Amino acid sequence: MSSTTSTVPTVGESVSDPVPGGGRQRRRRRDGGRGEGGILVFLVALLVVALTLGPVLYAVLGGFRTNAQLAADPAGLPDPWVFDNYRSVLLGSTFWTYLVNSVAVAVITTVVTVVCGLMAAYPLARYQFRWREPLFMVFVVGLLFPATVAIIPLFILVTQDLDIGNTWWGVALPQAAFALPMTIVILRPFLMAIPHEVEEAAMIDGASRLQFFWRILLPLSAPGAVTVGVLAFVASWNAYLLPLLLLRGEMKTLPLGVADFSSQYSSDTAGVFAFTTLAMIPALIFFLAMQKRIVSGLQGAVKG
Amino acid sequence: MSSIPIARRGDAQTPAGRGSRPAGARRRDWRMALEIVAFTAPALLLFALFVVWPILRAVQFSLFRWNGFGPLVDFVGLQNYASVLANEVFTDAVVHNLIIVVASILIQLPLGLAIALLLNRRMRGQGLLRTIIFVPYVLSEVIAGVVWFQLLQPGSGALEAMLGLVGLEGPYQGFLGTPSLALPTLIVVLTWKYIGLAVLLFLAGLQGVPDELVEAAQIDGASWWRIQWSITIPLLGPTIRIWAFLSMIGSLQLFDMVWILTGGGPANATTTMATFLVNEGTKRQNYGIAAAASVVLFVIALAMALLYQRFVLARDVAAADVPRGVR
Numbered sequence A: 001m002s003s004t005t006s007t008v009p010t011v012g013e014s015v016s017d018p019v020p021g022g023g024r025q026r027r028r029r030r031d032g033g034r035g036e037g038g039i040l041v042f043l044v045a046l047l048v049v050a051l052t053l054g055p056v057l058y059a060v061l062g063g064f065r066t067n068a069q070l071a072a073d074p075a076g077l078p079d080p081w082v083f084d085n086y087r088s089v090l091l092g093s094t095f096w097t098y099l100v101n102s103v104a105v106a107v108i109t110t111v112v113t114v115v116c117g118l119m120a121a122y123p124l125a126r127y128q129f130r131w132r133e134p135l136f137m138v139f140v141v142g143l144l145f146p147a148t149v150a151i152i153p154l155f156i157l158v159t160q161d162l163d164i165g166n167t168w169w170g171v172a173l174p175q176a177a178f179a180l181p182m183t184i185v186i187l188r189p190f191l192m193a194i195p196h197e198v199e200e201a202a203m204i205d206g207a208s209r210l211q212f213f214w215r216i217l218l219p220l221s222a223p224g225a226v227t228v229g230v231l232a233f234v235a236s237w238n239a240y241l242l243p244l245l246l247l248r249g250e251m252k253t254l255p256l257g258v259a260d261f262s263s264q265y266s267s268d269t270a271g272v273f274a275f276t277t278l279a280m281i282p283a284l285i286f287f288l289a290m291q292k293r294i295v296s297g298l299q300g301a302v303k304g
Numbered sequence B: 001m002s003s004i005p006i007a008r009r010g011d012a013q014t015p016a017g018r019g020s021r022p023a024g025a026r027r028r029d030w031r032m033a034l035e036i037v038a039f040t041a042p043a044l045l046l047f048a049l050f051v052v053w054p055i056l057r058a059v060q061f062s063l064f065r066w067n068g069f070g071p072l073v074d075f076v077g078l079q080n081y082a083s084v085l086a087n088e089v090f091t092d093a094v095v096h097n098l099i100i101v102v103a104s105i106l107i108q109l110p111l112g113l114a115i116a117l118l119l120n121r122r123m124r125g126q127g128l129l130r131t132i133i134f135v136p137y138v139l140s141e142v143i144a145g146v147v148w149f150q151l152l153q154p155g156s157g158a159l160e161a162m163l164g165l166v167g168l169e170g171p172y173q174g175f176l177g178t179p180s181l182a183l184p185t186l187i188v189v190l191t192w193k194y195i196g197l198a199v200l201l202f203l204a205g206l207q208g209v210p211d212e213l214v215e216a217a218q219i220d221g222a223s224w225w226r227i228q229w230s231i232t233i234p235l236l237g238p239t240i241r242i243w244a245f246l247s248m249i250g251s252l253q254l255f256d257m258v259w260i261l262t263g264g265g266p267a268n269a270t271t272t273m274a275t276f277l278v279n280e281g282t283k284r285q286n287y288g289i290a291a292a293a294s295v296v297l298f299v300i301a302l303a304m305a306l307l308y309q310r311f312v313l314a315r316d317v318a319a320a321d322v323p324r325g326v327r
Helices: A010-015 A023-035 A038-062 A067-072 A084-091 A094-126 A132-142 A151-161 A168-192 A196-204 A209-220 A222-238 A241-246 A254-264 A269-303 B003-013 B023-061 B079-086 B088-119 B126-138 B141-151 B158-165 B179-207 B211-219 B224-235 B237-252 B256-261 B273-283 B287-319 B321-326
Strands: none
Touching: A038 A269, A038 B088, A038 B126, A038 B141, A038 B179, A067 A269, A084 A269, A094 A132, A094 A168, A094 A209, A094 A222, A094 A254, A094 A269, A094 B023, A132 A168, A132 B023, A151 A168, A151 A241, A151 B023, A151 B273, A151 B287, A168 A222, A168 A241, A168 B023, A196 A209, A209 A222, A209 B023, A222 A269, A241 A254, A241 B273, A254 A269, A254 B141, A269 B126, A269 B141, A269 B179, B023 B287, B079 B088, B079 B287, B088 B126, B088 B179, B088 B224, B088 B237, B088 B273, B088 B287, B126 B179, B141 B158, B141 B179, B141 B256, B179 B237, B179 B256, B211 B224, B224 B237, B237 B287, B256 B273, B273 B287
């Protein structure tokens, strides 16, 4: 501590990476304590990357091989590179049909979750009324109800009572309902944190509570809404059990399509790899684009 | 007009003397009640229809013998529960779920901590590493499962080819086809899939460990190991406890990965409560049995959640005041 010059505040130092002046000495000492592990850390990191990406890369490369290549040397590289597997998946219609279904179900789920969640979180966060906490507890308790428990009655409700069995909405609405508790639990503190001064200022300017909701609260809560929206989207995109029971034929989503393809064409390993790889790509692109939101959402969910 | 909103806020905060207030205030109360109903109605309707109602129906179904067609008439009391609990496939499934709960935590906690502590330093490519290790978590269990299914194929899978390179041989029926190896293999794949979440959450928790503490310990001559063991890991406690809770709840509901990798086999060696109830419900049309199994699953999950809340997470609530007081 003593070597720190007055120009470098302690707090700033822990945040900013390059440390000018006196801080350098201490930095070196800190790294020195860890420096011996330099090679070790590098090797461990390399091993972790290899184990993590290995199976994914194997699938990607497997899609560029023929079944004969895969059978002759399962662990080899493409030689020569073959594009037929990917081409036939991309030129066929099933992949695109499943993709459209996945997107539609995920978008409906997300929109319904975010709209209903924001609306419910607003009075639960900012109105004073007697049933506020009990009402909130209803959703908190809802966190403990896994969809798996309700899956059989849900199947009967959607297919027989509501008769929306093989449709986008039939999958999206239950998914949204099960995403609501987490959404409201994350959004409520978010809306509560908006200072009362902002609300008072709006009211003095003549805004009603509805106008306050539309014009001020919604824009201010956008980051929170995006976070819960991304979580709902990812959950829907990856969902398997509910679509498995409800969707068939032309209505299937990508996870169902991948599972089907791998059991129907189990002898066509290269084709399975190509189909699976292509099904991964939208999720990976979405993740890379939304990485910060997903990470902060998961961390927020843990803190909440 | 401009004075009314302020008065309205005052009303809302003192709901006490309601009877004595003028008609305008009462009308505003009505308006507010209407707004509350209108705002919460869509969420409550969805929740009631697709969450609460099906769960109540599950309890109802569990008391009947029913194949999904015709009216619910064949009331059998608790017979479905008796037959589920006497069914060795189901009790084995409960044991499998519990093994997965314990194994996930015992494997992923030290591994995740080790990786997080190693990554928690200023180094080039840290962000990239974090992204890479999170990739399996982002993929759906189905996609991850299909890839691993191919890797683990007996005879033609890449894993056996790699074992062959170092002179080893895979089991004759493959890792997923040998009853004694199927569950451990499933646990390995689950570790691959979910370790990224543990690392990510632990890394986030590590950001909250004050540098001053670590530096003070370094000045006092503490070794790296000592600092991690005595300062960093204890401060990560709340993060670890919440992560373990999420992991536990997820393990109890496990379905997708099992369904893809083994379908519950071989010889029911990997059946979980969820695969059991889906099998009974959709393949055998035993809706009463499936519902009884789902209620048992719910009771087990709820009991574990409450116990965990009571004995593990309660420490965080109790401890939350202490550091605030110290600061």
